Each structure stands twice: as C-alpha cells, then as structure tokens.
Amino acid sequence: xxxxxxxxxxxxxxxxxxxxxxxxxxxxxxxxxxxxxxxxxxxxxxxxxxxxxxxxxxxxxxxxxxxxxxxxxxxxxxxxxxxxxxxxxxxxxxxxxxxxxxxxxxxxxxxxxxxxxxxxxxxxxxxxxxxxxxxxxxxxxxxxxxxxxxxxxxxxxxxxxxxxxxxxxxxxxxxxxxxxxxxxxxxxxxxxxxxxxxxxxxxxxxxxxxxxxxxxxxxxxxxxxxxxxxxxxxxxxxxxxxxxxxxxxxxxxxxxxxxxxxxxxxxxxxxxxxxxxxxxxxxxxxxxxxxxxxxxxxxxxxxxxxxxxxxxxxxxxxxxxxxxxxxxxxxxxxxxxxxxxxxxxxxxxxxxx
Amino acid sequence: xxxxxxxxxxxxxxxxxxxxxxxxxxxxxxxxxxxxxxxxxxxxxxxxxxxxxxxxxxxxxxxxxxxxxxxxxxxxxxxxxxxxxxxxxxxxxxxxxxxxxxxxxxxxxxxxxxxxxxxxxxxxxxxxxxxxxxxxxxxxxxxxxxxxxxxxxxxxxxxxxxxxxxxxxxxxxxxxxxxxxxxxxxxxxxxxxxxxxxxxxxxxxxxxxxxxxxxxxxxxxxxxxxxxxxxxxxxxxxxxxxxxxxxxxxxxxxxxxxxxxxxxxxxxxxxxxxxxxxxxxxxxxxxxxxxxxxxxxxxxxxxxxxxx
Numbered sequence: 001x002x003x004x005x006x007x008x009x010x011x012x013x014x015x016x017x018x019x020x021x022x023x024x025x026x027x028x029x030x031x032x033x034x035x036x037x038x039x040x041x042x043x044x045x046x047x048x049x050x051x052x053x054x055x056x057x058x059x060x061x062x063x064x065x066x067x068x069x070x071x072x073x074x075x076x077x078x079x080x081x082x083x084x085x086x087x088x089x090x091x092x093x094x095x096x097x098x099x100x101x102x103x104x105x106x107x108x109x110x111x112x113x114x115x116x117x118x119x120x121x122x123x124x125x126x127x128x129x130x131x132x133x134x135x136x137x138x139x140x141x142x143x144x145x146x147x148x149x150x151x152x153x154x155x156x157x158x159x160x161x162x163x164x165x166x167x168x169x170x171x172x173x174x175x176x177x178x179x180x181x182x183x184x185x186x187x188x189x190x191x192x193x194x195x196x197x198x199x200x201x202x203x204x205x206x207x208x209x210x211x212x213x214x215x216x217x218x219x220x221x222x223x224x225x226x227x228x229x230x231x232x233x234x235x236x237x238x239x240x241x242x243x244x245x246x247x248x249x250x251x252x253x254x255x256x257x258x259x260x261x262x263x264x265x266x267x268x269x270x271x272x273x274x275x276x277x278x279x280x281x282x283x284x285x286x287x288x289x290x291x292x293x294x295x296x297x298x299x300x301x302x303x304x305x306x307x308x309x310x311x312x313x314x315x316x317x318x319x320x321x322x323x324x325x326x327x328x329x330x331x332x333x334x335x336x337x338x339x340x341x342x343x344x345x346x347x348x349x350x351x352x353x
Numbered sequence: 354x355x356x357x358x359x360x361x362x363x364x365x366x367x368x369x370x371x372x373x374x375x376x377x378x379x380x381x382x383x384x385x386x387x388x389x390x391x392x393x394x395x396x397x398x399x400x401x402x403x404x405x406x407x408x409x410x411x412x413x414x415x416x417x418x419x420x421x422x423x424x425x426x427x428x429x430x431x432x433x434x435x436x437x438x439x440x441x442x443x444x445x446x447x448x449x450x451x452x453x454x455x456x457x458x459x460x461x462x463x464x465x466x467x468x469x470x471x472x473x474x475x476x477x478x479x480x481x482x483x484x485x486x487x488x489x490x491x492x493x494x495x496x497x498x499x500x501x502x503x504x505x506x507x508x509x510x511x512x513x514x515x516x517x518x519x520x521x522x523x524x525x526x527x528x529x530x531x532x533x534x535x536x537x538x539x540x541x542x543x544x545x546x547x548x549x550x551x552x553x554x555x556x557x558x559x560x561x562x563x564x565x566x567x568x569x570x571x572x573x574x575x576x577x578x579x580x581x582x583x584x585x586x587x588x589x590x591x592x593x594x595x596x597x598x599x600x601x602x603x604x605x606x607x608x609x610x611x612x613x614x615x616x617x618x619x620x621x622x623x624x625x626x627x628x629x630x631x632x633x634x635x636x637x638x639x640x641x642x643x644x645x646x647x648x649x650x651x652x653x654x655x656x657x658x659x660x661x
Contacts, residue, residue, distance in 0.1 A: 037501030045517045160641035162593055164600050165616055165634030168623050176624045293506030297597050312601055315516045327513045331505045338504070
C-alpha cells in the first residue's frame, strides 16, 4: 500500500517529468541504480552460501594445486569488487551461469519456463480486474450495504488465507470430487506433446494453430490456478477501487454534476470511475507484479511448469545459479512493471503534465 | 502512581482527566481512550481475542495437548484416522495427533512473528528516522537501499536468502526479517519529515541535545504508533510467508509441528484423507485473520485519517 501512496507523491513531485531530456536521464539513472542494487543483493547472496563452489567442482579429494587452479579459473582469487564487476558484465551480456540440475544455461531455462508463469499471472490479473473493479465501485456506491460487506469479507479472506492451502482445497473439491476442472499440470498427458511451442503460452499456441481440443483441455487446467490467483488480485483491487471511488464521490465536481441533473449511473461510471482509474493503473500493475511472485506457491501446488517451480526445484537441489538467475529475473520484471505503471500514471493523469 | 490519585476520584475520572498532572497520568489516559475506541469495534475485538487466544495456547500448550506432538501411536492401526473422540482432528501419516501438533505449532508461529518483529522493527525505525532527520546524501543512500529491497518480491527474496543460508526455522526468520524492514523505514522516514521541523525539536536542539538523543528520545517515540500499526498489519503476511517457506520445505524441518510444513506433509493424502492438510490451514487462516482484524482496528484508532 505504501507504494501506491508514494505513487501519488511521485506524481505530484515530478510534475514536469516529460519536460526535458534531463528528467528522463534521471529516471534512467534511478532504474540503473536499482538494477545494480538487485545485482549486488544476488551477488551478496551467492557469496554467503556456505557451500564452497570450488569444492563442488573438484570434489573434496582434489590435491591442493588442482583446487588452487580451479579457484583461479573461477575468478575467486580476485578481490570482491572485481568479482562483482565480472558478475555484472556477465549478467548484462545475458549470461546467468549454467544450471547444475538441467546442465543448460540458466537464461535458456528461464526463457523456457517464463511463458507459463506469464500466462497464469496474466489470466489471474484479468480475472481480478474484470471482477474486482465493478465490485469495488458497487461497494463504494452502496456503502454499508450487502455488497460492501462482501468486498470486506473477500478482502479479509484474501489477506489471511494461505494461497497454497486454498489451492489444495480447490483441487480436492473441483478436481477430485466434482471433476469440473483438469488436474495439476498444463495439459492432460495425452495432449502434452501435440503442440508445437510458438510463444510458450499453451492457450495462445493452441489458438494460433487452431487446435481447439488442446485449447479446451488447456482451459480446463488453467481455470483453477488462474481463478485462485485472480481471487487474490480481486481482494486487493476491489478494496483499493472502493477507497478511490469513495474519494472521488466526495469531490465537488460530483455535486456539480448532480446539480446539473446528470444521471446517477453516468456520474458513477462516467465521471467518478474515470478519475479513479488513474490511480487504479498503479494498483493493477502492482497486483500483477505480485501475482508473478505469488505464482511460486501456486505453481508448486498445481505442478505448473513455470518460473516459480523452476526456482523451488533448483532450490531443493542446491542449484544456486538457477535460483539467483530466477530471483534476478523476477526482480527486474518487478522493477519494470513498477516503472511502467509510473509512466502510465503520468501519461493518463493530466495534472502531472 | 503519583500522588494525584485521590480517594474521591474514581479510576475512570483519573484516566479521563482533562488536565493530567503528571506524564504517567497523561500516558495512561491516552492509552485508556485508545482502548475505549478499540473496544467499540467488534471486529477488532474479535481479532484481539484470536491473538490473545494464540498466546494462551502457546503458553499452555503442554496442558492443552492431549498427546505428544512428536511421538505417534501405533503405525498399523492409528495412521490417518479421521477426527474422532480420541483424536479430535484426526491423525497424520505418522499416526500423530493433529490437534496436539497444532497446539504445539502455535509456539512456532508466535516465535516467528515475535522474532521477525524484534529484528525488523528497530532496524526499519532506525534507518527511517536517521534518513529523515539527517537528510542530504545519507537520506538518499539509505532510501535507495530501502527501495532496492522493496523492489524484490518478498517471498522470492526470502527464498533466495534461505537457499543461501540453508533451510531451517532460524534462517527462515532471518530471511523474513531481511525482507520485512523496508516498509517500516519508509513510514518512519515520512513521519520524521513531518516532525523534524516542528518547534519542540528546535527547542530541544537549542537546549543542546545531541542528534542521537533527539532521534532516540524525541523522534522515534512519535514514529512508533504508525510503525506498530504497520507491523500488526504485516503480521498476517509474516505468518503466511513463514507458512509458505515451511510448505516448500525451507522453513521448520520435520518433525517440528510447523503449520505450513504440516500442510505439505498432508498434501499427498489430500484426496483420501482431507483433514491432514485442511486442519493446519484453518489454524493459519484463523490466526492471520485475527492479526488482520486487530491491525485494521488499531489503524482506525491510531490513524483516523486512513480509516475509510
């Protein structure tokens, strides 16, 4: 929530952001510092690992001179700042190291697993936005009535229930007992290799190739995890929509519109919501970023072959370069979404121009 | 108590006195008024009952548990039993009583929450107040560091730290604390910025108080309420993160009765023996809900502007 507020302040403070190249340079340098910070954190984590990376390569029976040579080959004899510089150069040129588990470059692995996460998080955000915004509006308009309490309860449950637990219960009820949805995984096994990956997102690929049997199957698999993520994003979005709408509805221009005889529906959906949408962009973007993160647990429960499951799998196999690569990618996506929402905010809010 | 407490005055009158004659009386009076408005909020009281209940269960776990949380019964006959008179919430795959494990697990949950708070809150408070009061380059540097930690999604960062430090409940606590402090620093800084230029700070400074003293004795206490509200609201998140780490096998290790790890151990039996994974989830849900309700209530009392 604090980030939303800071979005407000940021909008007011840097009103004339697009007025000059210098301002753009400032934003870029801030992004660069943040990314450099992310790299420093992942580098630091890789240094505190109690496992000796040299021992992991040579084994504990290697003679000292072999150990020394490998140590030098890995650059570990260099001063820390030099090692960090090498690390940054590598990452910037797209080299995240090699995964011990899959023995492929980590960057390649991530490119393979990321679309599945993206697909899930995007669908979840869509569900959360399409349902959450109208719910929040109605809760603000009918304050203290049934729908307002409903939004409150939905929010409280969303903030209090462990997502992996709800996922397990969902599988128990809707898959095992009712048979309404497909089980864990993205597709039934019989469909698994029928699809030629184009974008890596099963729904998109199936639609592109016109394979509707696969498409239906993929829908039955994604609907439960996506609804679950959608629920959590709905809890957040509806609550924020409600508070933004209450803020707008108490403004004087609403009274003016009422005095002029504008219909109540138009005031709510045409005037108030339109103004509330501007801060909502930030909220929706934030919830999208959080779904990318929340997918770590969801993917584990639903055996979803995405980035989150890649990270946890690598973690359980002490595959540090894979874990840190995945962490870094999610961190960068997080930063990118934040900046994007900030830019959109400034674009849509005429007061910040 | 100070000598102002006369026999003719009732306790309530002493507390609500408009002209408190001592600092202690003023403090108690403020606390009493806050308590009165909190106690008028039924949902907040429900949250308080849940939190107090959690603390009591943790203290009296040995008395409340009907069986050992670690040693199960006969593996041939008592595994995966449904809830019954003997095993109120059933038994798990090791024939252990789930109710007793949940009761003992409350200690772990409480320990995680308390330790994370004890580590993260002073750090956030210190960084925020120093940055806000000092301003200039120190402020920029500290806030940039805070922003970098905020830029990482919390669970992922905690995952990465646990990966580096090794699984276990202590490391999970450290990892969660590392990810928890930045919002507190932000809030403390924002509060400090509004206090920094007020007259009483100028007066204290003219009296010759040193900067550390001003920050520690005059600014930090004023930042505390909003940070405490934020911490209370965060506690549900801390519990959920800890449970998530436990579920992934990175938090408390078996046979510890940590609730998230208990859900993970019941995961493979969920279809036929639903209670093994369901019961710990209910415990997590109720406790997080309690902290959320209490946090909402506290925010309404201490920060009326945000209550809408």
